[in-house]
Amino acid sequence: MVADEYDAVVVGAGGDGPVTAWKLAEAGLSVLVLEAGPFHGNEQWPAPHEEPGGEASSSVEDLSGDLLDEQFTTREFEMVTNLVFGPADHERGFWFRKFPGDGAILQCAGVGGTTLHYTGCHPRAYPASIDEQGHWPIEYADLVPYYREVEEMCEVAPAPVTAKEELFFRGAEAAGWDLIEDLNVTEPGYRPQPNAIKRPDEKLHVDGDYDGEFTYPDIEGDTLALGNIAGNPHPLGAPFEEKAKRASNVSFVPAALRTGNTTIRPNAFVTDVITEQGLGDVPTATGVEFRDTWSGTTERVDAEVVVLAAGAIETPRLWLNADLPDNGWVGRGLTIHFGDNVMGLWDGDDLDETIGKDTVDQHHGQDIAARLDYPGVGMLQTVGTAPGIGAILGFGASASGFSFLNDPADAPWDTMGRLAGGDLKRLLSDYRRMLQILVVSDDRPHQRNGVSVAPGIADEHGPIPIVNYEPSEGDRRRRDELAAVAAEVLREAGASHVHRSDSPPTALHVHSTMRMGKVVDEACEAYDVDRLFVADHSALANGVGGANPTNTGQALAARTGEEILERHF
Template identity: 90%
Template sequence: MVEDSYDAVVVGAGGDGPVTAWKLAEAGLSVLVLEAGPFYGNEQWPRPNEEPGGEASSSPEDLSGDLLDEQFTTREFEMITKLVFGPADHERGFWFRKFPGDGAILQCAGVGGTTLHYTGCHPRAYPASIDEQGHWPIEYADLIPYYQEVEEMCDVTPAPVTAKEELFFRGAADAGWDLIEDLNVTEPGYRPQPNAIRQPDEKLHVDAGYDGDFTYPDVEGDTLALGNIAGNPHPRGAPYEEKSKRASNVSFVPPALRTGNVTIRPNAFVTDVITVTPRGDTPTAIGVEFRDTWSGSVEQVDSDVVVLAAGAIETPRLWLNADLPANEWVGRGLTIHFGDNVMGLWDPDDLDETIGSDTIDQHEGQDIAARFDYPGVGMLQTVGTAPGIGAILGFGASASGFAFQNDTAGEPWDTIGRLAGTELKRLLSDYRRMLQILVVSDDRPHQRNGVTVAPGAADEHGPIPIVNYEPSEGDRQRRDELARIAADILREAGASHVHRSDSPPTALHVHSTMRMGKVVDEACEAYDVNRLFVADHSVLANGVGGANPTNTGQALAARTGEKIVERHF
């Protein structure tokens, strides 16, 4: 049952909102979390996409691993469609956002947010991106205790090695790079990915000869069945909290509910922040207004503190659509880790000589289990995908047009651009002997990039977000440098053909639109509105150097929860 008033309202139950809610609830505060999307794996909503179900959930007893197994099928297209940003009732269509060119915004709605389809990657920011780029009002050292806390909550460990990681490590070592063993990365090199995915059961070791059905309790932890991008309920049969991928719905929602102080209401899209303004004073947030996405009814709830955690697109959209003070940096400074894809193809004899097998089978193991870090430039990651996603990322879109139009003389790749016809068929038919590397650059915040709204383009929740992104020349140079390093690693590992996508901008990691030091202060409280805090990736003052942002976003969200208690309670 949702009350009329709480100590704190958190807008959004994605990757970061549950972390702040847990911190506030641990301090004894009453917390309401409003989430626009559905709540999968909760017995209050046994058919979340077909009917409204209950109103809210306040008990961990509502969480069901069996129900999550039923709802998360891991069928690729079905799950991507289910988790795309939109209402629980998919017959109503997705929530539209405008993004330039051929790019896309990859985000989810629902409790767990985009961590429902993230690949578990949980590295820390590069220290230099916080201490040396001049964007942050805090130091890297301020985040370390929160990193440690989040990593313990999420069971972060080095990813297990399968054939694709072994091949990448061999290529990186032969290219002259060093193995990194420190969590706080200051020099370039390669290492296993720190993943928020529990280690696989020892009985799954290659020499153990396991011949079971990979279900709980026979198998605990990761089953090495690819599918983290599509929910990942593995191991099947496990209780809700024992699922191997530690998305925020699994890692932070249960302990938040166990405090007895947290209520989560899904299907509640917040459309306004309610403020009062004493004469001559700064506005103060006193609650929010939200719309039930099933019934369309509009409700208001009061609170002593409002925390915006709707993500780096919806948080500035909410600010811009609400009657809140103008700030030239609200929605501005967007970073998306301007990326690319570089793919290698091997001859079977060369593979057998290198790794003792004539296939790589990048669909086996954890989706992203190896990485190359280059502070100041960005990172590379091996990408294990099913053929459909791999084809889309690697061959389906390009800023360079079709590959047959492009001259690659003097370049380290054999082809660049969008593949079609015979060449596409040739490479895809050899999918099991391919390795895909994702390029993730350290793009920097520019005020021209970001989120705006326009009254002429609106949905039922108000003007929609219009996203603009144009990389700078420096951003392009860093991406090109990483692409060349990726091609070199693939060549050193023995690839006979290297293809570069030259991918259009895609908002895979989205941050920096409500930046610390510009829109919010060092505690993430808004400069222009008292008792209004931001606790999501939008407050990251830059793209944390190119490292996957989930760990930093959650560490900062935990810190923000503590700061809220210190300042106002």
């Protein structure tokens, strides 16, 4: 049951909120976590998309690996649909947000948030992005102890190498890049991806001759069966906490529940932050109101401290709809790692000569297992996908229109733009001999970019978020440079055809809309509302240099939990 009052209420059980909840609960505070989406793999909700189920969960004994196996199938389209940003009851449609242009916002609702939909990538920020870009009120060194703590909790390790990573490494080395062996990256180079995915079972290392069922307990850890993007229940049969992908629902949520001080209430969309006027001019947060997404009823919970961890879009939306003070930076400074996709296609004979087999088979191994770091510019990483997602990312959308409209003369790629007809069939028919590189740029925060609300467009939770993003010339220049590097790596690895998507802006990594130093202070407490903290990617002061942000978001959330204890308890 949900009580009327807690020491702390955390809004959002995504990648970061459970980290702060764990820190607070471990110190003995009573913590309520309110999550808008469902709770998969919890016996209180055996059919989370079909019926309301229980009210809340306060025990780690509620978690079931078998139930997660049933609910997290490996059927790609089904899982993408189940994990989109919307209510547990999909008959009610999805929650709408307006993102101009051809781009998209990739985000999930549910306990675990968008870490349910991520590939486990857990690198640290580039130190220069924190210490040299002038955006942060803290230093990189302040985060290092929390990085270590998060990496231990999530069992972060270098990703295993399959053919696609070997090919990428060969191309990067031939192009003149050095191998990186340090977690704190200060110079450009390539390396295995630090992933929050359990290492593969030793049985899978011996000559590739394992012919079992890839199920627990015969196999422990990663099964190298791809499928990390949407859900991922591997290895099947494993207890909830032994699942290979260490998304926050598998790592930090059980840790928070095990304290005995945490209650998680899913299907609870927070619509207002309650404040009281103190002695000075700054109001004090005293609780929240939330709406049950099944019944439509509204409830209120009081708390000594309120922590917003609803994500870089919903946190500023909630703030603005709650009519909290706006200093001009609330919702502003959005960064999305303005990205692109560059694809390489090989002839079978060339592959056989290079890696000893005539296929790349990008669907083998972990989805993203190799990277090239370029501090100050961004990063590249290999992407292993099934054909459907690969076709959408690589060929299905482009800011340049169809490829036949674009002249590739003097460009390092053979084609650019959206492919169709015979060209699309030809490249996709050779899917097993393709390698996709994702370009992730170090886009910088600009006040014009961000989240606003329009009173004229509302859903059941109030005015919807309107997301605006227009990259600067510097952002475009850095992305173009990375695309050229990706093309060179593919060429040096022997690709016979290189295709650049010129992808439209896609909010894959979303951060910096409630920035430290602008909206919240060095402890992530709001400048203009006492006892109101932000503990999600929106508090990041920039895009951490282009590195995948989950590790930094969780490290900062852990630090914020300790700052809350220091200041108010």
